[in-house]
Amino acid sequence: MTVPSDRYRLIERISEGPITTWSGFDETLGRPVTIRIASLEHESGQRMRVQTRALARMEHPNTLRVLDTNSDGIDFAVVTEAMPPITIADELSTSGPLPPREALQLAIEIGEALAVERRGTRQEHQECKYRGRSEEHTSELQSPCNLVCRL
Numbered sequence: 182m183t184v185p186s187d188r189y190r191l192i193e194r195i196s197e198g199p200i201t202t203w204s205g206f207d208e209t210l211g212r213p214v215t216i217r218i219a220s221l222e223h224e225s226g227q228r229m230r231v232q233t234r235a236l237a238r239m240e241h242p243n244t245l246r247v248l249d250t251n252s253d254g255i256d257f258a259v260v261t262e263a264m265p266p267i268t269i270a271d272e273l274s275t276s277g278p279l280p281p282r283e284a285l286q287l288a289i290e291i292g293e294a295l296a297v298e299r300r301g302t303r304q305e306h307q308e309c310k311y312r313g314r315s316e317e318h319t320s321e322l323q324s325p326c327n328l329v330c331r332l
Contacts, residue, residue: 185258189216195249195264199225204263207248213263214248218256226257233259241297243290 188209195202195215205216219226230252237247249260273279279287 184262185216185249185260189214189249189260191216199223200229200273205260207260214260215245215264216258217261221252221257229259234292235259239297241294243294244297 188207190206190208191203192206193204195204200217200219203216203218205214206212207214217229221227221230230250233250235249236244243286245261245264247259247261251258278284
């Protein structure tokens with residue numbers, strides 16, 4: 182498993198599968214990051230590398246920025262801004278449904294971020310998963326190409 186460099190420290194595994202996601206820390210700049218690592222021997226690793234390039238070209242206030250990448254020829258790693266720590270599922274299970282106005286605003290922001298992604302990656306089919314919502318009303322979603330949006 183490739184860590185982008187000695188600059189980053191893996192802290193906690195967030196998810197495991199074809200793409201393993203870690204919370205991490207950028208030792209140089211003193212900030213939290215998210216690190217995703219995938220094997221280039223698998224289709225998901227090849228796809229992540231292509232989609233990371235597209236994501237790096239995107240600029241939208243609701244998307245996490247790509248900060249760094251690294252590959253050793255076997256694994257590919259991408260470092261992004263840190264993901265919010267609280268999932269929307271956690272928030273909804275403790276607080277119940279969102280008020281209509283907040284739910285509508287969230288849907289609009291998700292749509293805007295997906296529109297930017299679609300233009301950037303030319304995805305024909307979009308399916309997203311909610312990943313988080315913090316106390317500052319920040320949410321995130323993950324799309325098929327692992328775009329993570331701050332909302």
